[in-house]
Amino acid sequence: MSEEQMTITIDALITQVSGLQREDLEHWIANQWVRPEDAGSGGDYVFHAIDVARVRLIQELHHDLQINEDALPVVLSLLDQLYDQRRRLRALNDAIAAVAPEDVRRDLARHLAEHEK
Amino acid sequence: MDDPYKTLGIARDAGAEEIRKAYRKLAKQFHPDLNPGNAKAEERFKAVAAANALLSDPVARGKFDRGEIDAEGHERHAQNSARGPSYREYAEAGPGHRYTWHEDDLSDLFGSVFGEGDGSGAKRPRRGHNEHYALAVEFLDAVNGAMPRLTLPDGRVLDVKIPPGTGDGQTLRLRGQGGRGINGGPNGDALIDIHVKPHPFFTRDGQDIHLNLPVSVSEAVLGGPVEVPTPRGRVRMQIPKHSDTGTKLRLRGRGVAAQGKHAAGDLYATLRVAVGQPDAALEEFLRGWKPDPAPDPRRTMETGT
Numbered sequence: 001m002s003e004e005q006m007t008i009t010i011d012a013l014i015t016q017v018s019g020l021q022r023e024d025l026e027h028w029i030a031n032q033w034v035r036p037e038d039a040g041s042g043g044d045y046v047f048h049a050i051d052v053a054r055v056r057l058i059q060e061l062h063h064d065l066q067i068n069e070d071a072l073p074v075v076l077s078l079l080d081q082l083y084d085q086r087r088r089l090r091a092l093n094d095a096i097a098a099v100a101p102e103d104v105r106r107d108l109a110r111h112l113a114e115h116e117k
Numbered sequence: 118m119d120d121p122y123k124t125l126g127i128a129r130d131a132g133a134e135e136i137r138k139a140y141r142k143l144a145k146q147f148h149p150d151l152n153p154g155n156a157k158a159e160e161r162f163k164a165v166a167a168a169n170a171l172l173s174d175p176v177a178r179g180k181f182d183r184g185e186i187d188a189e190g191h192e193r194h195a196q197n198s199a200r201g202p203s204y205r206e207y208a209e210a211g212p213g214h215r216y217t218w219h220e221d222d223l224s225d226l227f228g229s230v231f232g233e234g235d236g237s238g239a240k241r242p243r244r245g246h247n248e249h250y251a252l253a254v255e256f257l258d259a260v261n262g263a264m265p266r267l268t269l270p271d272g273r274v275l276d277v278k279i280p281p282g283t284g285d286g287q288t289l290r291l292r293g294q295g296g297r298g299i300n301g302g303p304n305g306d307a308l309i310d311i312h313v314k315p316h317p318f319f320t321r322d323g324q325d326i327h328l329n330l331p332v333s334v335s336e337a338v339l340g341g342p343v344e345v346p347t348p349r350g351r352v353r354m355q356i357p358k359h360s361d362t363g364t365k366l367r368l369r370g371r372g373v374a375a376q377g378k379h380a381a382g383d384l385y386a387t388l389r390v391a392v393g394q395p396d397a398a399l400e401e402f403l404r405g406w407k408p409d410p411a412p413d414p415r416r417t418m419e420t421g422t
Contacts, residue, residue, distance in 0.1 A: 030288035050207035
């Protein structure tokens with residue numbers, strides 16, 4: 001898996017994302033909107049690159065787009081479902097490209113094109 | 118980059134509020150995470166964000182209006198400093214599984230698509246769900262810390278550790294106390310939203326506690342020791358001579374208890390002189406009392422004319 005291994009601490013994250021309040025972030029973590037890794041018993045969090053990008057996304061949704069705290073979990077769950085589907089679609093594409101013979105792939109493409117109409 | 122005013126669709130003399138509104142409207146429409154895979158939307162969003170960054174910074178906007186900088190230069194600057202890769206770039210790739218919504222296994226899904234469910238994903242261990250609870254806590258229990266016992270709807274009993282200084286609206290997490298894990302997976306967490314009940318005479322401001330402390334006329338004028346209620350029992354305090362209603366006294370370390378990095382807060386007692394039921398001697402004395410100059414406690418009040 002090509003997951004990026006670079007991680008940062010909560011303090012570094014707060015200085016990195018402009019306008020981010022520690023209180024807000026802790027609230028998001030408590031609500032599981034952001035799920036950093038828990039490094040041991042001290043309650044020190046470790047943020048991967050995707051966590052950082054997600055914090056930035058929530059900050060944008062909340063502050064720039066004014067999606068309030070009640071609506072945020074709805075938006076996030078829809079986004080998560082959307083990305084789940086897109087990852088699946090991508091995996092399906094990869095599987096077909098790797099396994100299906102040329103003529104099957106062409107048939108599939110033709111079939112899909114007909115259904116688009 | 119195009120003219121940032123055109124990008125946001127606003128006039129050159131638009132105010133800060135108009136800029137914000139225009140930006141929000143367009144950002145909602147074109148945010149890349151709301152339009153995954155739509156390269157045009159992403160381009161538009163970048164342009165809109167750059168235009169907003171330029172126009173919402175009064176210094177940069179002034180320079181741009183006077184022709185001292187061009188939008189291009191500012192855009193480069195803003196993009197280099199502000200945005201990393203968008204969330205989508207991670208969510209659609211490998212790390213995205215960290216935030217998966219549905220617990221289905223890919224092989225389950227594709228197994229069903231191709232009518233050959235091999236069941237290989239069926240026994241995968243899954244983490245239990247998080248469960249949310251609300252808990253009302255007495256003011257002093259939140260200030261001093263407490264360990265109330267909570268009986269859950271399913272009959273389980275939980276001892277919830279409320280740390281000293283817990284605030285209203287804070288959420289406590291009890292690891293592993295949520296829904297049971299499936300196929301040997303870890304349990305979910307219990308998340309407990311704390312509501313702190315008000316206190317009859319204490320109020321809280323961060324780590325400090327405030328209260329109004331009634332004192333008698335003679336205690337205010339002559340001073341002397343009084344007993345003050347604090348979150349952790351009564352404490353003797355010296356009232357200075359010539360105190361008055363509004364005099365604020367501090368008891369160091371008698372506020373919210375110390376916890377972790379937070380030192381203990383202070384207790385602030387604001388005096389309220391209470392005359393009470395006057396006796397004949399006081400009436401007698403006041404009748405004969407003619408201070409010079411006569412005090413006027415209302416001298417600072419405006420007359421309104």
